[in-house]
Amino acid sequence: MADKFLIIDGSSLIHRAFFALPPLTTRKGQHTGAVYGFLRMFHKLLQDVKPRWVAAAFDKSRITFRTKLYADYKGQRKPTPPELKEQFPLCMEVLRSMGVPALELDDYEADDIIGTFAKKLDPGLEVFIVTGDRDELQLIDDRTRVMYTKKGISDIKLYDKESFAADYEGLAPLQLIDLKGLMGDTSDNIPGVPGVGPKTALKLIAEYGSVENVIAHVEEVKGKSLKEKLVNNKEQALLSKELATIYTEVPGLDLTLDTYALKPLEGKTRQMMADLEFRGFFNQFGQIMGLASDVESSVAGGTSAESAEPAIKSAVSGNAAGNMEDLFVATADNRNTRNAGPETAPVPDDGMGSLFGAPVPAVRAKEIGFASQWQEVAAEIDADPSAMVWFMAETAGEIPHLRFEAARVLCGDREYLVSGSEALASFTGWLAEAPNPKGTADSKEVFRTCFCQGVEPQNIIEDIVLGAYLDDPGRSSYALADIAWHYLGQDREPDCHTLACVAEAVKQALLDKELTQLYKEIELPLIPVLARMELAGVVADEKKLDALSRDMAGKLARLEDLAKEQAGDPGFNPNSPKQLGVVLFEKLGLPVVKKTKTGYSTDVKVLEELRGKHPLVDTILQYRVLAKLQSTYLEGLKPLINRTTGRIHTHFQQTVTVTGRLSSTDPNLQNIPTRTETGREIRALFIPGKGYDWLLSCDYSQIELRILAHVSQDSLMLESFRENQDVHARTASEVFGVPLDLVSHEMRGRAKAVNFGIVYGISDFGLAVQLGCSRKEAGEFIDNYLSRYKGVKEYMERMKTLARSQGYVMTLLGRRRYLPDINNRNFNLRSFAERTAINTPIQGTAADIMKLAMLRVDAALRKSGLSSRVLLQVHDELVLEVKEAEREATAALLQTEMQNAFKLDVPLLAEVNYGKDWASAK
DNA sequence: CACCTCCGT
DNA sequence: AGCTAACGGAGGTGT
Known part of the structure; x- marks a missing residue:
C-alpha cells in the first residue's frame, strides 16, 4: 500500500470542535476546548489513517482572497467568538511543537493550500484530507480522499469518488463547484442563483453537467420562473462558481516530503x-x-x-480510558475532591470504532432467531443469577403495540443478537422473570415496550444515559456514542460492550459525586412511572377540537384579509415578522421601539406600545394570539392523537433540563394555555377517558418560595409560611412598609414580581422590565427587599461563593449543576452563572421533590388498589384521571403523598382540584 | 438551520 | 460600555 499524506483543514476542524464540545478552560482562564477536541481528533486520525506525513492548513483571516471578491455581498460572516479566536494560534503552536507544519498564507485560504497539496504532491502517494468543509469534496480524485466531519467531530465520513457519486446523484467531485454556482452557500458568501436550492441545483447539474451548459441550454429548462431566474442571474452564477472553486496553484509552498514527516x-x-x-x-x-x-x-x-x-x-x-473524563471534569468539577480517574473501565481493544465503516468485533455475537434458542441462552444466564446482563433493544410499532425488533445482549463474554418475533417475545418475557441484574441505555423505552406486551421488567439496575445525565446535566447530548466519547475518549459503536465499559466510568463518577442515591432511589425508579404515564396518555375531545379549529380558521382568515388591506399589500403575510417590520417601520413610518439582531423587533411589548398609531397593529396582535393557538395547540395536536387509543401520548424527557426538571415533547403538554379565555377553551379539550369521570389536579402551592425559605432559613420567610400567610402580601407589607391588611392589590402584584425575581437571581433591569417601572425604582425595591429579608440576601451570597470555590451548586437531594463560567472574565457570562447559582438549588430541589412525590403517589395508588392513574406532570402539578367512586379517596391520597414527599422547615402545601375537563380542574 | 415569537411553570 | 430574571418546546419564516 502506498504511503499516506494527511492534510488537515485546521480552521474548519477547530471551528467544529469548538461548537461540538463543552467549553474547557485552564485554571488561568485560557480557553482550550476546541484545541482539546482538535487534538483528540488528530490522535484518532493518526491511529486510523497511520499517515507518514502530515500537514495542517489554516486561514489567516476570516475574510480572505476568494471571499474578498464578493465582500460587498449582503451577507456577512458571523463574528468569531473571542473564546474560539484565541484558540487558532494556540492550536498552531501545539502542532508546530509536535513537528507538524501549520501553514497559513496572507492571500490564500486553507482550502487553497490544501488543494495545491492535493494536486501537486507526488502522484504515487495516497492523500487524505480531513475537514469540516464540504467544499473540499471537489478535491477528490483517484488518489485523494476526503474525510468529512458530518456532524460534531466524531461522525466522520470518508469520501472517495464512488461514495461522492452515491451522495451526489452520480456527479463527479469537481462538479461540486457547478452545484455551488447555482445554489450558492450563505456561510461562504457565495450568492448562487436566488431561489435555486440544493434540489434544483442537483437536478440541473445532473442533467447539464455544468453551470455554463445550463446557461447554454437555458431555453430547455422547465419552469417559467426558474428559467427567468437563471437568465437574470447568469453572471452571478458564473461568479459563484468561480468563488466556489478551490485554487490549486498556490505558489511558494514547500512540497518537500521530509518537511512533513512525523517525528x-x-x-x-x-x-x-x-x-x-x-x-x-x-x-x-x-x-x-x-x-x-x-x-x-x-x-x-x-x-x-x-x-x-x-x-x-x-x-x-x-487505551486512554479516563483521560477524557479528567479533562472535562477539570474545568467544571471540584478539582479537590475528585479522585484520580484512570482506574475507570477496562476497555478491551476490540477493534471497534474505526473511522472506516463497520468494524468487525473480536468475537461475533451468537445469533438467536428462535424462542427455543433464547430459552437455552436464558437458562445459561440464569445459572448465575448474580451475573450482570447488558442489553440494548430496538423497538418498533406504536402505542399500544410497541414491540422489540432486535436486541443485543451481553453477559460476561457471551454476546447474543436476538431477532425474530418468537425469540424476541421469549426475550421480553425473560426481562420480567430473570433474577439477573440488568443494565441498558434507554430503559423508559424498554418499559414502554414491555408494558405493551403485558410484562414488567425486573431488576433493571442501570440506565447509563440517565447516570451520565446526573453526572453532569449540562451536556448537549446523551446519545450513547457521545457518552462513550466523553468517558472513554474513544469513538465507539453504541453497543453492549461500550455500554458495559461506560457504565464503570459513570458509576464511579456517581459514587465520587455522591449521586448514587439520587440515581438509584429516585431517577431509576421514576422510569417505569413515566413509562406508565406515557402509555396512559390523555384524551383530547376531538370533536370539540375540530369545531374550535374551524371557528378559529374563520376568524384567522378574516383577520388576515383585514391585515392585508391595512398593510396595503395583498401579498402581505401576517405570520412574517420580517414583512411586518418593513410595513410598520418603513412603509408606515412608525417609530422603531426595539431592534433584534437581524432587524426590527415586532414582539408583543413593541406592538402594545404602537397600539393606536395604526389599525394594523391591533389586527396583528389579535391575529398572533389566534394563530399561535391554532397552529400549535389545535392543528398541532391533531396528528398526535393516537389512532388506536384515541389518546395523546406525550414523551417525558428525563435527561434534558439542566435543573432536573422533566420536559415534555411530541406534544409538549407542559405548556397548554391557561392564562387567556381562549386558551382555557383549549385546556378544556382535555377530558377524562372512557371508564373515568374526573380529571383531578394537585399542585404545590409556592413550592419554590418554600424551598427558598428552607435553604435560606430567612426568619421572615419561615414565619410567613409557618403561619400560612399570603406570602406575596406579606412581602408587600415588608417592602412597602405598610401593615398586612393595608396591602393593596397593586402592591401585592409588585411584591409577587419581586419574589419571582429573587428566585430567578434578580437584577434591577429585569425587574424593571417586568414591572414596567424605572430601573432605579426597581433597584430600590430590591434593596428594600434584601434589607428586610437578610437571610435571603445571605443565601444568594452563599451560593455565589460556593459556586466560585467548587465550580458547581447542588439541590437538597444532591443533584449537581456545574457553572464553568462562574469565574469568567466576561461580565455577562459570569452574571448568568451567578443567577444560575441562585436559581438552580431552588428550581432543582422543587424538581427533586416532585419526583419523590410521583414515586410516592404511584406506589400508594398501586397499594391502595384504586384505579386512578397519573397522566401528566407539569413541574408543580400532577394530573390524574379518576372514577367518581374513587374521587375523594384519590384526592386525599394525592394530597398526603405530595405534602409529605419531603420534609422542609416549612410545611409543603398541595391543593387538589377536580373537574370534567382540565380547565375546570383548577 | 437560525431566528423570531409565544405558550407554560 | 453594554446587557441582564430561571427552566423549557413548538411553529413559522427565510436563508
Missing part, C-alpha cells in the same frame, strides 16, 4: 500539553509518534510523576 515528540510538547492542562494527552501521542530522547529519559527516570505514571498505565492497558 518523535520532544520535551517542549510535553511542557505545552502540561500548560494546557491536557494531562495524559502527551503520552497518547507519544505512543503513536514516539518520544525523542530528551523525553524518554525523563520518563524512565520518573522525574515527572504526573505524566510518567499514566504513560506506563496506558501503555499497559493499551
Whole structure:
C-alpha cells in the first residue's frame, strides 16, 4: 500500500470542535476546548489513517482572497467568538511543537493550500484530507480522499469518488463547484442563483453537467420562473462558481516530503500539553509518534510523576480510558475532591470504532432467531443469577403495540443478537422473570415496550444515559456514542460492550459525586412511572377540537384579509415578522421601539406600545394570539392523537433540563394555555377517558418560595409560611412598609414580581422590565427587599461563593449543576452563572421533590388498589384521571403523598382540584 | 438551520 | 460600555 499524506483543514476542524464540545478552560482562564477536541481528533486520525506525513492548513483571516471578491455581498460572516479566536494560534503552536507544519498564507485560504497539496504532491502517494468543509469534496480524485466531519467531530465520513457519486446523484467531485454556482452557500458568501436550492441545483447539474451548459441550454429548462431566474442571474452564477472553486496553484509552498514527516515528540510538547492542562494527552501521542530522547529519559527516570505514571498505565492497558473524563471534569468539577480517574473501565481493544465503516468485533455475537434458542441462552444466564446482563433493544410499532425488533445482549463474554418475533417475545418475557441484574441505555423505552406486551421488567439496575445525565446535566447530548466519547475518549459503536465499559466510568463518577442515591432511589425508579404515564396518555375531545379549529380558521382568515388591506399589500403575510417590520417601520413610518439582531423587533411589548398609531397593529396582535393557538395547540395536536387509543401520548424527557426538571415533547403538554379565555377553551379539550369521570389536579402551592425559605432559613420567610400567610402580601407589607391588611392589590402584584425575581437571581433591569417601572425604582425595591429579608440576601451570597470555590451548586437531594463560567472574565457570562447559582438549588430541589412525590403517589395508588392513574406532570402539578367512586379517596391520597414527599422547615402545601375537563380542574 | 415569537411553570 | 430574571418546546419564516 502506498504511503499516506494527511492534510488537515485546521480552521474548519477547530471551528467544529469548538461548537461540538463543552467549553474547557485552564485554571488561568485560557480557553482550550476546541484545541482539546482538535487534538483528540488528530490522535484518532493518526491511529486510523497511520499517515507518514502530515500537514495542517489554516486561514489567516476570516475574510480572505476568494471571499474578498464578493465582500460587498449582503451577507456577512458571523463574528468569531473571542473564546474560539484565541484558540487558532494556540492550536498552531501545539502542532508546530509536535513537528507538524501549520501553514497559513496572507492571500490564500486553507482550502487553497490544501488543494495545491492535493494536486501537486507526488502522484504515487495516497492523500487524505480531513475537514469540516464540504467544499473540499471537489478535491477528490483517484488518489485523494476526503474525510468529512458530518456532524460534531466524531461522525466522520470518508469520501472517495464512488461514495461522492452515491451522495451526489452520480456527479463527479469537481462538479461540486457547478452545484455551488447555482445554489450558492450563505456561510461562504457565495450568492448562487436566488431561489435555486440544493434540489434544483442537483437536478440541473445532473442533467447539464455544468453551470455554463445550463446557461447554454437555458431555453430547455422547465419552469417559467426558474428559467427567468437563471437568465437574470447568469453572471452571478458564473461568479459563484468561480468563488466556489478551490485554487490549486498556490505558489511558494514547500512540497518537500521530509518537511512533513512525523517525528518523535520532544520535551517542549510535553511542557505545552502540561500548560494546557491536557494531562495524559502527551503520552497518547507519544505512543503513536514516539518520544525523542530528551523525553524518554525523563520518563524512565520518573522525574515527572504526573505524566510518567499514566504513560506506563496506558501503555499497559493499551487505551486512554479516563483521560477524557479528567479533562472535562477539570474545568467544571471540584478539582479537590475528585479522585484520580484512570482506574475507570477496562476497555478491551476490540477493534471497534474505526473511522472506516463497520468494524468487525473480536468475537461475533451468537445469533438467536428462535424462542427455543433464547430459552437455552436464558437458562445459561440464569445459572448465575448474580451475573450482570447488558442489553440494548430496538423497538418498533406504536402505542399500544410497541414491540422489540432486535436486541443485543451481553453477559460476561457471551454476546447474543436476538431477532425474530418468537425469540424476541421469549426475550421480553425473560426481562420480567430473570433474577439477573440488568443494565441498558434507554430503559423508559424498554418499559414502554414491555408494558405493551403485558410484562414488567425486573431488576433493571442501570440506565447509563440517565447516570451520565446526573453526572453532569449540562451536556448537549446523551446519545450513547457521545457518552462513550466523553468517558472513554474513544469513538465507539453504541453497543453492549461500550455500554458495559461506560457504565464503570459513570458509576464511579456517581459514587465520587455522591449521586448514587439520587440515581438509584429516585431517577431509576421514576422510569417505569413515566413509562406508565406515557402509555396512559390523555384524551383530547376531538370533536370539540375540530369545531374550535374551524371557528378559529374563520376568524384567522378574516383577520388576515383585514391585515392585508391595512398593510396595503395583498401579498402581505401576517405570520412574517420580517414583512411586518418593513410595513410598520418603513412603509408606515412608525417609530422603531426595539431592534433584534437581524432587524426590527415586532414582539408583543413593541406592538402594545404602537397600539393606536395604526389599525394594523391591533389586527396583528389579535391575529398572533389566534394563530399561535391554532397552529400549535389545535392543528398541532391533531396528528398526535393516537389512532388506536384515541389518546395523546406525550414523551417525558428525563435527561434534558439542566435543573432536573422533566420536559415534555411530541406534544409538549407542559405548556397548554391557561392564562387567556381562549386558551382555557383549549385546556378544556382535555377530558377524562372512557371508564373515568374526573380529571383531578394537585399542585404545590409556592413550592419554590418554600424551598427558598428552607435553604435560606430567612426568619421572615419561615414565619410567613409557618403561619400560612399570603406570602406575596406579606412581602408587600415588608417592602412597602405598610401593615398586612393595608396591602393593596397593586402592591401585592409588585411584591409577587419581586419574589419571582429573587428566585430567578434578580437584577434591577429585569425587574424593571417586568414591572414596567424605572430601573432605579426597581433597584430600590430590591434593596428594600434584601434589607428586610437578610437571610435571603445571605443565601444568594452563599451560593455565589460556593459556586466560585467548587465550580458547581447542588439541590437538597444532591443533584449537581456545574457553572464553568462562574469565574469568567466576561461580565455577562459570569452574571448568568451567578443567577444560575441562585436559581438552580431552588428550581432543582422543587424538581427533586416532585419526583419523590410521583414515586410516592404511584406506589400508594398501586397499594391502595384504586384505579386512578397519573397522566401528566407539569413541574408543580400532577394530573390524574379518576372514577367518581374513587374521587375523594384519590384526592386525599394525592394530597398526603405530595405534602409529605419531603420534609422542609416549612410545611409543603398541595391543593387538589377536580373537574370534567382540565380547565375546570383548577 | 437560525431566528423570531409565544405558550407554560 | 453594554446587557441582564430561571427552566423549557413548538411553529413559522427565510436563508
